[in-house]
Amino acid sequence: MTLICNEHVIQSVADALQYISYYHPLDFVKAVNEAYEKEESLAAKDALAQILINSRLCAEGKRPICQDTGIVVVFLKVGMNVQWEGDMTVADMVNEGVRRAYLLPDNVLRASILDDPAGSRKNTKDNTPAVIHIDLVPGNTIEVRLAAKGGGSENKAKLVMLNPSDNIAEWVEQTLPTMGAGWCPPGMLGIGIGGTAEKAVLLAKEALMAPIDIHELRQRGPATKLEELRLEIMDRANALGIGAQGLGGLTTVLDVKILDYPTHAASLPVALIPNCAATRHAHFTLDGSGVAELTPPNLDAWPEITWDIGPRARKVNLDAVTPEEIASWQPGETLLLSGKMLTGRDAAHKRLLHMLDSGEGLPAGVDFKNKFIYYVGPVDPVRDEVIGPAGPTTATRMDKYTEPLLEKTGIIGMIGKAERGKLGIDAIKKHGAVYLMAVGGAAYLVSKAIRKARIVAFEDLGMEAIHEFEVEEMPVTVAVDVNGTSVHETGPAIWKKRIAEEHALEVN
Numbered sequence: 001m002t003l004i005c006n007e008h009v010i011q012s013v014a015d016a017l018q019y020i021s022y023y024h025p026l027d028f029v030k031a032v033n034e035a036y037e038k039e040e041s042l043a044a045k046d047a048l049a050q051i052l053i054n055s056r057l058c059a060e061g062k063r064p065i066c067q068d069t070g071i072v073v074v075f076l077k078v079g080m081n082v083q084w085e086g087d088m089t090v091a092d093m094v095n096e097g098v099r100r101a102y103l104l105p106d107n108v109l110r111a112s113i114l115d116d117p118a119g120s121r122k123n124t125k126d127n128t129p130a131v132i133h134i135d136l137v138p139g140n141t142i143e144v145r146l147a148a149k150g151g152g153s154e155n156k157a158k159l160v161m162l163n164p165s166d167n168i169a170e171w172v173e174q175t176l177p178t179m180g181a182g183w184c185p186p187g188m189l190g191i192g193i194g195g196t197a198e199k200a201v202l203l204a205k206e207a208l209m210a211p212i213d214i215h216e217l218r219q220r221g222p223a224t225k226l227e228e229l230r231l232e233i234m235d236r237a238n239a240l241g242i243g244a245q246g247l248g249g250l251t252t253v254l255d256v257k258i259l260d261y262p263t264h265a266a267s268l269p270v271a272l273i274p275n276c277a278a279t280r281h282a283h284f285t286l287d288g289s290g291v292a293e294l295t296p297p298n299l300d301a302w303p304e305i306t307w308d309i310g311p312r313a314r315k316v317n318l319d320a321v322t323p324e325e326i327a328s329w330q331p332g333e334t335l336l337l338s339g340k341m342l343t344g345r346d347a348a349h350k351r352l353l354h355m356l357d358s359g360e361g362l363p364a365g366v367d368f369k370n371k372f373i374y375y376v377g378p379v380d381p382v383r384d385e386v387i388g389p390a391g392p393t394t395a396t397r398m399d400k401y402t403e404p405l406l407e408k409t410g411i412i413g414m415i416g417k418a419e420r421g422k423l424g425i426d427a428i429k430k431h432g433a434v435y436l437m438a439v440g441g442a443a444y445l446v447s448k449a450i451r452k453a454r455i456v457a458f459e460d461l462g463m464e465a466i467h468e469f470e471v472e473e474m475p476v477t478v479a480v481d482v483n484g485t486s487v488h489e490t491g492p493a494i495w496k497k498r499i500a501e502e503h504a505l506e507v508n
């Protein structure tokens with residue numbers, strides 16, 4: 001019989017969540033670096049460089065890899081011979097650990113969890129509750145696997161009830177392009193096969209807790225049908241040419257993990273959940289000896305990347321930029337932005353449009369004329385920071401607001417992550433505006449370009465308030481130009497063709 005104190009569970013969960021907020025798993029760093037070294041698409045290589053530089057900066061500075069510090073998902077295997085010291089439930093212990101981690105003053109994390117999801121959507125302020133899965137198993141220890149899952153990648157989860165005769169790899173190949181780049185590739189695909197609908201989804205999520213080892217699998221050769229499937233899906237996925245951040249390139253997926261379970265003779269449930277550039281998970285075991293200790297990684301494990309975009313980039317003064325100037329920007333061109341921009345995401349957009357529709361007008365004292373709006377919900381600053389990690393959020397969520405916003409506010413450009421949908425692109429083209437893309441998952445690096453930050457409207461919305469940022473040489477890519485040309489359409493198409501041609505040459 002092992003005695004486990006409530007406090008040991010709480011503090012171990014808190015420590016592990018802090019740890020994964022700034023340390024990428026080393027297998028992930030290695031896999032991204034391999035992708036970086038072999039990447040031939042310049043745009044994708046730039047994105048991978050930023051992800052790696054950001055990763056190292058976060059490990060050094062102990063600040064979050066991404067502004068979205070995730071929803072906490074915990075898998076516990078509780079030994080049946082464990083006894084508890086204290087009277088908290090397992091869920092209460094885990095949630096207290098989450099609270100402690102997310103409110104830690106020295107590395108405050110963003111609270112992203114909302115109560116009443118179909119109603120008032122009110123922030124719980126401490127990122128609780130976690131999503132908790134408990135298994136009772138033989139033994140006298142508690143095994144904990146936890147992750148902080150980003151909303152952008154979680155939003156791309158898919159579940160399908162295939163016919164038993166359908167081809168799973170084909171379904172993944174067809175589904176991946178429909179997911180866009182809001183899941184911040186490159187990352188892993190977690191796939192759950194079998195059971196029932198809810199079991200397949202749970203398996204897909206659990207599969208993502210394993211380390212990246214597809215190269216080892218390829219070297220030794222598949223020994224099972226599932227291992228064959230992993231390799232087949234990986235090859236089909238990367239042949240799509242989606243690339244890092246959807247810009248077109250050689251690596252979209254770093255590994256494919258699959259878990260399966262027996263299923264009904266009439267069924268073939270398949271779930272697919274991607275993990276993003278902010279892959280964050282940790283594992284530890286409690287055996288009654290105290291709080292679990294996670295050893296900090298050696299910083300030498302991070303590659304030294306030198307990335308000087310300066311000579312290839314166009315410098316833009318945001319305080320003087322005009323509609324005529326933005327019309328000359330080319331799709332795929334890199335810009336270094338300096339000057340003032342506004343921020344705003346879902347809730348701010350909704351409120352702005354409500355104010356305009358109700359005749360209330362725009363918030364007093366905020367000038368939108370010829371301004372850019374950056375889709376971001378930053379982490380609060382700590383120590384001497386101007387702002388915490390402040391990477392872009394998924395732009396397609398703002399598509400439905402884009403037409404009235406461009407029409408009624410005087411804004412001429414937007415900055416976000418991943419592609420725009422048809423609604424957004426049509427509005428951009430109609431108004432001669434532009435959409436710029438920053439790298440999702442490089443949030444701490446982006447925050448280094450922000451020299452000043454202040455809230456100018458909607459303070460009650462917390463991280464969703466409208467801020468004014470003053471930036472210096474913030475790197476972005478022109479993702480949709482004034483003519484509506486989108487690099488997220490042209491880039492993957494070019495690279496898909498090129499990969500197919502190279503493959504044909506190899507085969508012949």
Ligand code: SF4
Pocket residue numbers: 066067068069070149150151152153154182183184276277278391392393440441442
């Ligand atoms: S890397 Fe992208 S998907 Fe992942 S948490 Fe950050 S913004 Fe969200």
